[in-house]
Amino acid sequence: MMPAIPPENILNRVLLVLRYPPVERVHELIMLMDRCSLRELQEIFPHIVHCIFGVNGNPLGWGLRTTTPESGINVYKALEQFFGMCGTWMCVCHRLLTEQAKFDIDISLLPGKMVTMLQTGQSPLFYADLLNIDPQTHQLVSLSLNSFDFYMVHFVLHGLQPLHSIDPVAMQIHNTRSKTVYLLLVSEYLNNFLPLFPDARIEPSYLGAQGIKAPQPLPTQSLQPLGQPSYIKIPSSYRNGNSSGGGSGGPGGGNISPQSTSASVTAARNYTWRSESVLHFFSDIWLRYDVETEHHLPGSDWVRAVRTLVKQIHFFASAAQADHGSLCSLRKLSLIIVKGRIYAFLSGLIDRWPLDSSLLVVLELWLSYIQPWRYTMATLNSRVSSHSYKPAITSAYDAFIMDNLIVYTHVFMQLLPHFGRLDYTVYRNCLMLNRLAITFGDQDLVDRLLRFERLHSGNSYGFESPLRQTHLLNKSPPQSAQWSSMPKLFSDIMRMEMENFLFVISMARNQVLREVSRLRMEILEKQRLEGFLKNFLHRMWHEPSQDETLLADVSRVPEVLRQCIDYLCRSFHVDQANLSMHETLPEECISPPSILANNRSFFNTSDSLMDTSRLNPRHMSLNASNLTAAIDPALLPIQTGEITYLVRQLHTISNAINQKYKIQLQSCYERQDFLGSLTRQLLLAPMIEQWFDKRDGNTDIWERTVTARVSLRPLASMSVLSVVACFMVMAFVFLGSALKGLGILVALFMGYILLMALCWP
Structure with a gap:
């Protein structure tokens, strides 16, 4: 058994491990946290969270939003397993719940609209026991959260970082719509905590009741709303604990004393409080982001994450009639929460989004929200059996269409001028x-x-x-x-x-x-x-x-x-x-x-x-005639008539040759004798490569001079390989050796190149 780390050295050891490369960092943290006591975990927990998401430091954090399978499959898998639903990190978050540990988050980190909602008291009962009020100024200063909520709030806030404006890798991911670790975790968390099927099991299983805390008094009078908020109505049955009760302060909270709560209701709240936290934090933080006044827009990867949220809430809400368990009330409330913010959110996003093909991510978000019939148990099963399945719009969706009429009509009218300029x-x-x-x-x-x-x-x-x-x-x-x-x-x-x-x-x-x-x-x-x-x-x-x-x-x-x-x-x-x-x-x-x-x-x-x-x-x-892009033919996307593996391997070999003999190749290409003519038949011609670079809504042309170079990519073409195979088969049949056919083909090719060099010097 490994020796325990002295308490006074645990934080220093964690800070040292956080500087390691990603795979080694994850491996060391797993071993370190397994050996820590609950008190030690409570001490190091906020430091690790801040490092993961780059709070008060490098905004990239651990690179959850820039790590893709293409950028590094080992790092991608390590982060996926560490932060996954059954991974080490979720186990740590739930382990700290038994100690009722609290962690404060400053409200300055939250979106401005959400801060206004909390300060004016126009917030759901969910936040009642999370607010920390300064006794001197009577102003809201922070939120007091348990370990699970503390991590989840930082996770949601991380999506708002405009990484595409400060990191080239994030810009590339922004343009290519790659699947990052962050998008994978967004989908996994939402699928788990807002499940489609009523009998789905929420992981990791959490059965302890020690995290239930006594309800705190409501905020001071200055934070009380003048009346029931017009944009949301919380059913009394929901407030009284049929779902999750008090929200994030623990698996219960709320306004019912533990003494008067039955064991069955307590067990239900233990099961549903995390779903309530996920629903409120994702909806309130993302959909209350003020896209109209913030200087930077978050990247299109964030819009894709919001679309994942919208689709999952449709799935979650669609099972309300079939769910007779503890999540039923929350399912009915979920679409009401989204409805109150979606129009302002979409309108601001459309107003400021660049007028190019990346507008597609905003369009997909809107279309996903206004088509709830695409996200139900029935359509999910039908899509598995038939990809061409088109769900019918039945009278069951009339109420949704009526309630969201302006989201259909006014957003369409707002988009029309944008489409007229594409x-x-x-x-x-x-x-x-x-x-x-x-x-x-x-x-x-x-x-x-x-x-x-x-x-x-x-x-x-x-x-x-x-x-x-x-x-x-x-x-x-x-x-x-x-x-x-x-x-x-x-x-x-x-x-x-x-x-x-x-x-x-x-x-x-x-x-x-x-x-x-x-x-x-x-x-x-x-x-x-x-x-x-x-x-x-x-x-x-x-x-x-x-x-x-x-x-x-x-x-x-x-x-x-x-x-x-x-x-x-x-x-x-x-x-x-x-x-x-x-x-x-x-x-x-x-x-x-x-x-x-x-x-x-x-x-x-x-x-x-x-x-x-x-x-x-x-x-x-x-x-656009002044914005034509010129791309090196060797760098064009892989075509359907090419073998992917060969293209990549031949590209690597070509790059090695070009880097080693760059000067010699260019010198031979510029010669005016027969050798120069022969070289010009074999090498790609020099060119000025141009590409578009989009930052902060600008479209600029960048240029790079490319010298004469070798390109072996044609050898990966299926048509070329077919010709080679035909020559080898014919030579084997008629000459008894397949290699003779290959030799004949090479001789014909060289003869063709020599002829071209003579005719077109």
Whole structure:
């Protein structure tokens, strides 16, 4: 048995271990915490939490939001196992619950809207016994949390760090939508504590009742609300302990004394209090983040995490009717909590999000919230058996659609101008519009929205208003009057707006069709000039050219845009015949000259979008002509006709050769004799590589000069390998040796290269 560490050295030992590399750090901490007493764990616990999430230090912390399987599979697995539901860290958090240990967190770490909610007393009963009030100033200074809640609050707050603005790795993850440890843990925690199935078991099992503490008195009078908060109503049965009672102060808390609580209710509260904590902390911290006033926007990985929260709450709430256990009340309350904040949150997010293809993450978040029928036990089982399953919108969802009507209609109207300014020569932007069109092309949904909008008075009861609408409509006395003054989605005004929008989409589609025709003509003309033999050999030995790849991508655009036009015309009763009138108009009437031809950025230096109200797709297309990216062909994404393993191995070998003989290769390439001509046939030509770098909403071009270099990537092509296999098989059959076939192929290739070097010096 290993000797115990003296108490006075335990903290120093932990601080030393926290400097180790990730895998070694996790391994040492596991052994260290196994040997610690509860008192020692209580001492080191907050220091470890602060280090994990970079509180008052490096914002990256342990790198939960930058570690992916691609960046390091060993580190990824070590962190996943350590922080997982049955991992060492969760066991430590629950071990400290038996001692009723409390840890304070300063309210300055919380989002401003949440602090305001707590200070004004407009908070659910959940927070009643968590508030620490300064006796001198009578102001809220901190929250007193148990070990589980202390970790969970820091975990949720970590997602708000704008890491993409300070770390290049986080920026890459932001753009590629990689799966980080943080996103994995978000999904795991929510699936566990907000389970879909009523009979699901919440891990780790926690049965002790020692963590139940006596209820604290309610906050001082200055923190009491003047009345019941309008945005949330907590059922009396819920407050009285049917679910989790007092929230986070322990497995119970609340306003019922332990003496009057039955053993069965106590056991139920022991089971559900963690679910209540997770629901409140994730919803209050993330959905109360003030996206309209904060200087930096969190990254798109955080928006994806919020979408995971929204989907899981839909799953959680959908089982309320089937759950007759202790989580039933919490399931019914979950959607009410989200509903009160989602509109202001989405509106602020859309207002400030950059106008590029990353807008898709915001669109997916909104579409997930407004389609609860996609997240039920029935749809989950149906998706397993059929990927094409489309759930029906039944009358059971009428109440949800009615309650969230402005989230459907006003957010759609807010998004429409943004979609009108996207560049639809980009296939990803077309797919984004297609997602929107398919959702609102569902006739069942459109019929309900039309019917409810006619019946609805515009009352916004239950919603927080975004700042932009508060400032715009602050002269309207009642809140319901504010919303009733907004245009309706199916009004005549909106139908005209939709017709103008679809006119722009139709114009963009015709422009893409002309571009497809032009590219095809250019490729055919180039092939005609090169001749049949060179084209045949080029197709056999080389990947498609950049023009051919571009043509393949652009060719998919017109059909996607046509489907979008069909869906939206049918939903908003727009006559498609009116959309073709621009074909008879002169070009200068369709799109005036670009006013931003010399500007390389669509965005200003702030996080807000510049004034692009006068831009149309033609403007954006002309402006984008200065933003063309040039990528090294050896670094293009792996194609479907390539073997992934070979591409990576051959790339490694090519890099080693290029780094070692970089000067010699460039020197041979520049020679004007036959050796130089031969080298130019074998090596990739020098180029200036250009790529886009997006920070704080700006789109800038970065450049790097690339010299002549070896690229063995064509050898990973399935077509090349097929030719090699055919030669070897034929040689084995007719000549008795497969190697002879390989030799013949190499000889033919060298002869071709020599011929090309002679003809094209």
